[in-house]
Amino acid sequence: xxxxxxxxxxxxxxxxAEPRRRTRRRGERGPLGAVLLHGGLVLASLIALAPVAWxxxxxxxxxxxxxxxxxxxxxxxxxxxxxxVLQHTAFFDWFKSTMIVxxxxxxxxxxxxxxxxxxxxxxxxxxxxxxxWVLLLTQAFPIAILxxxxxxxxxxxxxxxxxxxxxxxxxxxxxxxxxxxxxxxFDTIPFEIDEAGRVDGxxxxxxFFRLILPLARPGLAVAAFYNFITAVGEVAFATTFMLDDSxxxxxxxxxxxxxxxxxxxxxxxxxxxxxxxxxxxxFYLVQKNLVTGLTAGGTKG
Amino acid sequence: MTVAIDRATGNRPGDRAPRPGxxxxxxxxxxxxxxxxxxxxxxxxxxxxxxxxxxxRGLYLTLTDANSLNSARTxxxxxxxxxxxxxxxxxxxxxxxxxxxxxxxxxxFLWTVFWTVACVALHYTIGLGLALMLNQKLRxxxxxxxxxxxxxxxxxxxxxxxxRIMLADSGALNQFLGSLHLPQPQWLEDTFWQRFAAIMVNTxxxxxxxxxxxxxxxxxxDSTLYEAAEMDGASAWQQFRHVTLPGLRSVSSTxxxxxxxxxxxxxxxxxxxxxxxxxxxxxxxxxxxxxxxFGQQPRDFAQSAAYGVLLLSILTVFTSFYFRWLKRNDQLxx
Numbered sequence: 001x002x003x004x005x006x007x008x009x010x011x012x013x014x015x016x017a018e019p020r021r022r023t024r025r026r027g028e029r030g031p032l033g034a035v036l037l038h039g040g041l042v043l044a045s046l047i048a049l050a051p052v053a054w055x056x057x058x059x060x061x062x063x064x065x066x067x068x069x070x071x072x073x074x075x076x077x078x079x080x081x082x083x084x085v086l087q088h089t090a091f092f093d094w095f096k097s098t099m100i101v102x103x104x105x106x107x108x109x110x111x112x113x114x115x116x117x118x119x120x121x122x123x124x125x126x127x128x129x130x131x132x133w134v135l136l137l138t139q140a141f142p143i144a145i146l147x148x149x150x151x152x153x154x155x156x157x158x159x160x161x162x163x164x165x166x167x168x169x170x171x172x173x174x175x176x177x178x179x180x181x182x183x184x185x186f187d188t189i190p191f192e193i194d195e196a197g198r199v200d201g202x203x204x205x206x207x208f209f210r211l212i213l214p215l216a217r218p219g220l221a222v223a224a225f226y227n228f229i230t231a232v233g234e235v236a237f238a239t240t241f242m243l244d245d246s247x248x249x250x251x252x253x254x255x256x257x258x259x260x261x262x263x264x265x266x267x268x269x270x271x272x273x274x275x276x277x278x279x280x281x282x283f284y285l286v287q288k289n290l291v292t293g294l295t296a297g298g299t300k301g
Numbered sequence: 302m303t304v305a306i307d308r309a310t311g312n313r314p315g316d317r318a319p320r321p322g323x324x325x326x327x328x329x330x331x332x333x334x335x336x337x338x339x340x341x342x343x344x345x346x347x348x349x350x351x352x353x354x355x356x357x358r359g360l361y362l363t364l365t366d367a368n369s370l371n372s373a374r375t376x377x378x379x380x381x382x383x384x385x386x387x388x389x390x391x392x393x394x395x396x397x398x399x400x401x402x403x404x405x406x407x408x409x410f411l412w413t414v415f416w417t418v419a420c421v422a423l424h425y426t427i428g429l430g431l432a433l434m435l436n437q438k439l440r441x442x443x444x445x446x447x448x449x450x451x452x453x454x455x456x457x458x459x460x461x462x463x464x465r466i467m468l469a470d471s472g473a474l475n476q477f478l479g480s481l482h483l484p485q486p487q488w489l490e491d492t493f494w495q496r497f498a499a500i501m502v503n504t505x506x507x508x509x510x511x512x513x514x515x516x517x518x519x520x521x522x523d524s525t526l527y528e529a530a531e532m533d534g535a536s537a538w539q540q541f542r543h544v545t546l547p548g549l550r551s552v553s554s555t556x557x558x559x560x561x562x563x564x565x566x567x568x569x570x571x572x573x574x575x576x577x578x579x580x581x582x583x584x585x586x587x588x589x590x591x592x593x594x595f596g597q598q599p600r601d602f603a604q605s606a607a608y609g610v611l612l613l614s615i616l617t618v619f620t621s622f623y624f625r626w627l628k629r630n631d632q633l634x635x
Binding site: 037038041047051052054055068070111112113115116118119120125131135139140148149151155156175176179203204208229232233235236239250254258269275276279280 | 345451459568569573
C-alpha cells in the first residue's frame with residue numbers, strides 16, 4: 001500500500017538518473033493494487049447501501065407480506081404504500097413533532113455551547129479541568145440513569161407529553177457534546193487572531209463574536225448537524241415521554257407499524273423512506289464540513 | 302481533541318509566563334477569569350439544572366423502593382402522593398449479590414462488556430481500513446465516500462427496521478444464504494444469533510463515523526514524514542507502523558473512547574431490533590435497565606435507576622483509567 005496524501009501532486013519527473021524499467025514513480029499503483037482497492041471499496045459500498053436499497057425496494061410492494069417474496073414485487077411496483085402513509089396515517093404530525101424537537105435541540109445546543117467551547121479553548125481558569133471532565137462524562141451518561149428521575153420531574157411539572165420534555169432531555173447530551181466539538185474547532189483557529197483583535201481594542205467577547213465565530217462557521221454547522229441528527233434519532237425518551245400519537249416523533253411513529261400482532265412492513269418501509277430522504281439530504285449538505293469539524297484539533301497544535 | 306497549550310502569552314494566567322506585579326496580576330487575573338466564567342456560565346447552569354439535579358434525584362431514588370404503584374401519580378382528577386420509603390443500599394445489594402443476581406445482572410454485564418469490545422474493535426479496524434483506502438489517489442473517491450457514509454446518514458431507527466426485515470426468518474438474508482446452500486440461522490429468535498445480529502447491525506451503523514474521523518486524521522499527517530521515511534528506505538508496512546499509527550494517535554484515542562462510551566450505552570439498536578419485550582438474553586445493561594423501569598408492570602423505578610448508577614460508575618472508572626493510561630503513554634487527551 002503506498003501512502004500518499006491528497007495535497008501532493010507529482011511535480012515533474014524526479015531529477016534522478018535514467019529510471020530503470022518497471023520502477024513506478026512514487027504514489028503509483030500497479031494494476032493489481034488498483035483492482036484490490038476498487039474491489040474493496042465497491043464491496044464496502046454495496047454492504048453500506050444494501051439495507052437502505054432493500055428498504056426502498058420493499059416500499060414499492062403493495063402487500064405487507066411482500067418482503068417474503070421479493071421477486072414478486074418487480075411485477076407490481078406501485079407507490080400505493082406512499083399514498084396510504086401520506087393520507088391515512090399521522091405522518092405529517094410526526095414530521096412536525098420531529099422538526100420542533102430537533103430544531104429546538106439544535107438551536108439551544110449550539111447557542112449555549114458556543115461561548116463555553118471558546119472559553120475552554122482559549123483560557124485557563126480555576127476549575128477548567130473539572131469542567132472538561134464534566135463535558136466528557138455527560139457523554140457517558142446512560143439513559144438509564146436519567147430516564148427515571150426525569151420521568152418523575154416531568155410528571156411533577158406536567159411536562160410529560162410535551163415537546164419541551166424531549167428538547168430538554170436531548171440537550172443533556174447535545175450541549176456538552178457541542179461544547180467539546182467546538183473546543184476542538186476553536187483550537188484550530190490561530191491564537192494570533194485573538195491577539196490581533198485584542199490589540200485593536202476588542203474585549204474577549206468582541207473578539208469571540210466578531211472574529212472567531214465567523215471563522216468557526218463550519219464548526220458550528222457540524223455541531224448543529226450533530227444535535228439535529230441525535231435529536232431526530234432519539235428513541236428511548238421519545239418512546240417513553242410521548243403518549244399522544246399526534247405528538248410522536250418519527251422514531252416513535254415508525255414503531256407503531258410493527259407490533260407483536262401485526263406487522264405492516266410495507267407501510268413501515270414507505271414511511272422509513274420518506275423519513276430517510278430529507279434527513280440524508282440534510283446530512284450530505286453539511287457533510288463536507290464533517291471531517292474538518294470532527295477531528296479538528298486532532299493533530300494540529 | 303488534543304492541543305498543546307504552549308502558546309504562552311504573558312496575558313494568560315496559569316501558564317509559565319513571566320509574573321507581573323501582584324496588584325496587576327490580581328486585577329488581570331480577575332478580568333480574565335471573569336470573562337472565562339461568564340462564558341462558561343450558560344453550560345454550567347444548563348447542565349446543573351438538566352443533568353445535575355436529575356442525577357441527584359436519581360441517586361436518591363435508588364435508595365428507596367419506588368415503583369409505579371407507590372410513586373406520585375395522577376389518575377383522572379385524583380392526585381395520589383408518593384408513598385415509597387427509604388431502604389438504604391438494599392437495591393444495590395439485591396442487584397449485585399441477591400438471589401438470581403447472575404441472571405439479572407452479571408450475565409448482562411458480561412455480555413455488555415463483550416458487546417462493547419467486539420463492536421469497537423470492529424468499528425476501528427474496518428473504519429481504519431476504509432479510511433486508508435479512501436486516502437489513496439483514485440478515481441471516484443468522492444462517490445465512494447458518499448456511499449460509505451450512508452449507514453450514518455440514514456437515521457438508525459430507520460435502518461434497524463430495515464435490518465429487521467432482512468433478518469426475519471424467511472427474510473432477504475436467509476433467502477440469500479439459502480440460495481448459496483448455507484445454513485439459515487434464526488437471527489431474531491436464537492440467543493447466539495440474536496447477539497451476533499446485534500453486533501453485526503451495530504458494526505454496520507458505527508463504521509462511517511470511525512472512517513471519517515480517521516480519514517481526517519490521515520489527511521492531517523504531514524506528507525514530508527512519508528517522504529523522509531521513504532528516503533530512509535522504510536517499507537509500506539513500516540511507514541504505516543511508524544508514521545501513520547503514531548500520527549493517528551490523538552484522533553484514535555478520542556474516537557475509541559467515544560466509541561466505547563456510545564456502544565456501551567447503545568440503546569436504539571437493541572431496543573428496536575428485538576422489540577421492547579423480546580430477546581431477554583441479548584439485552585445489554587442499558588436496555589435491560591429500561592425494561593425494568595418502563596417495559597414491565599409494575600415499573601420498578603428504583604431498580605432501574607440503580608442500574609443506571611452502576612452503569613455510570615463503571616463508565617466513570619473506565620474513563621479515568623483510560624486517561625491515566627493515555628497519560629502514561631505521554632499524551633494529553635482533551
